[in-house]
Amino acid sequence: MNNVSDLHDEHGASLQLVDPVFTNYGGIGVFHGEVETIRVFNDFLLVKKTLLSPGENRVLVIDGGGSRKIALLGDRLAQLGVDNQWAGIIVNGCIRDSEAIGKLPIGVKAIGTCPVKPDMEDEGEQGVRVLFASTIFRSGSYIYADEDGIVVSDTAL
Secondary structure, eight states, X not given: OOOHHHXXXXXXXXXXXXXXXXXXXXXXXXXXEEEEEEEOSSBOHHHHHHHHSOOTTOEEEEEOTTOOSSEEEOHHHHHHHHHTTOOEEEEEEEESOHHHHTTXXXXXXXXXXXXXXXXXSOXXXXXXXXXXXXXXEOTTSEEEEETTEEEEESSOO
8 A cells, every 4th residue: 555645645636534633553553445334322332243243454434423431442342353354443432452452453543542441232323424534434435544644535546
């Protein structure tokens, strides 16, 4: 993969530039793949179910509504992502166990950390269009992420 800056230089008009509100937490800072979306709020059961499925080098985009009251991803869930071959996880919300996640071979970006674990009520939606960080994320689009930023494309680059 070219770095995100080069991709934006070459394809800028066809890309969405994600607002720079995310921090790198994963052991891999550069990742890309087809998008799978989920929307949850203070509940991680759908996150777990999704990460238990074959990732096929996709990127899981979790819209947690930007909540900073709970963590939607911890080291055990991130390890499931590694085990099931997810390329990365982007969380519009918080994670926990950030030190352990930083040692895992997976890309993880989130807006912050919080030590509080979420509920397990099996509420949420998968494969839905989500909007955050001035970007529309759709399952089937493509994310390219590195230490400088994130871009989204309707097609593979």
